[in-house]
Amino acid sequence: MPDIPTVTLASGQSVPALGLGTWNMGDDSRKANAEIESLKRGLDLGMTLIDTAEMYAEGGAEKITGEAIAGRRGEVFLVSKVYPWNASRQGVIDACERSLGRLKTDRLDLYLLHWRGEHPLAETVAGLEELQRAGKIGAWGVSNFDVADMEELMTVPDGKNCVANQVLYNLSRRGIEYDLLPWCQERGIAVMAYSPIEQGRLLRNDKLIQISKAYQATPAQVALAFLLEREGVIAIPKSANPDRVAENAAAAELDISDEDWAAIDTAFPPPREKRPLAMI
Numbered sequence: 420m421p422d423i424p425t426v427t428l429a430s431g432q433s434v435p436a437l438g439l440g441t442w443n444m445g446d447d448s449r450k451a452n453a454e455i456e457s458l459k460r461g462l463d464l465g466m467t468l469i470d471t472a473e474m475y476a477e478g479g480a481e482k483i484t485g486e487a488i489a490g491r492r493g494e495v496f497l498v499s500k501v502y503p504w505n506a507s508r509q510g511v512i513d514a515c516e517r518s519l520g521r522l523k524t525d526r527l528d529l530y531l532l533h534w535r536g537e538h539p540l541a542e543t544v545a546g547l548e549e550l551q552r553a554g555k556i557g558a559w560g561v562s563n564f565d566v567a568d569m570e571e572l573m574t575v576p577d578g579k580n581c582v583a584n585q586v587l588y589n590l591s592r593r594g595i596e597y598d599l600l601p602w603c604q605e606r607g608i609a610v611m612a613y614s615p616i617e618q619g620r621l622l623r624n625d626k627l628i629q630i631s632k633a634y635q636a637t638p639a640q641v642a643l644a645f646l647l648e649r650e651g652v653i654a655i656p657k658s659a660n661p662d663r664v665a666e667n668a669a670a671a672e673l674d675i676s677d678e679d680w681a682a683i684d685t686a687f688p689p690p691r692e693k694r695p696l697a698m699i
């Protein structure tokens with residue numbers, strides 16, 4: 420089994436730095452078996468963090484996740500997200516209950532505000548804190564928050580209890596390295612890197628293909644290894660193919676030389692100035 424590194428959240432839990440995404444799962448019953456098998460394969464390989472959301476297939480991905488974790492809930496660090504328009508104080512509580520029902524569990528380990536909406540952050544945070552006090556969620560965080568959003572969050576009551584910010588981050592989207600990533604690292608807020616292989620688009624990059632060949636690895640593995648090198652970063656690749664899940668897990672075993680990291684920096688330059696946070 421690959422030795423997957425861990426990230427310790429501000430709430431104290433240690434979670435794998437390589438987890439499993441679920442976007443697009445649950446939208447076609449013919450694919451359900453492969454999706455469930457893929458998630459189970461990931462759990463078997465130590466990718467025991469699963470990221471889902473009420474948005475994905477309008478609850479369908481949470482149902483698939485519920486099937487995959489049946490009988491092994493204790494092994495899993497379960498993350499879901501609330502739609503911004505459900506994120507009033509009471510709305511967030513009701514949405515969480517619906518997610519728990521689809522996931523067939525009584526508790527989420529981490530619950531995220533999917534992106535900023537019209538409800539004041541103070542209200543959303545009050546609802547999340549209430550869920551935490553009630554034992555329905557272990558911790559809470561946000562998603563698609565840039566530095567200014569995070570700074571605002573820190574000013575609302577209990578806003579500093581945020582443990583994670585899930586954002587678009589991969590080799591071709593390095594903008595957060597300029598400000599948001601160090602901002603989160605300084606405060607012990609985990610960064611969950613979504614679309615870590617740019618939804619497959621990164622895999623066609625010639626430089627990445629060339630470097631991966633030198634390690635008998637795949638471009639996906641090098642792209643994931645890049646994220647695993649970063650302190651406090653959790654990558655959540657999605658695959659509905661068990662063999663590709665195993666391939667992704669094995670990224671944890673890659674040991675890329677400093678010379679090749681430098682070549683990767685040349686091919687995918689880090690930011691030299693502020694870039695607005697990109698979203699998919």
Ligand SMILES: NC(=O)c1ccc[n+]([C@@H]2O[C@H](COP(=O)([O-])OP(=O)(O)OC[C@H]3O[C@@H](n4cnc5c(N)ncnc54)[C@H](OP(=O)(O)O)[C@@H]3O)[C@@H](O)[C@H]2O)c1
Pocket residue numbers: 439440441442443470471533562563585586612613614615616617618619622639640655656657658659660663664666667699
């Ligand atoms: N918070 C947010 O706003 C937000 C936004 C986007 C995503 N997310 C989360 O982040 C997760 C990951 O992002 P993502 O799904 O957008 O993109 P991704 O993980 O970068 O890429 C997924 C795509 O890559 C393919 N793939 C995966 N591993 C592969 C491999 N080793 N070789 C070749 N192809 C591979 C998958 O196809 P197969 O399934 O056919 O293998 C799928 O088409 C999501 O599932 C979701 O949980 C969150």
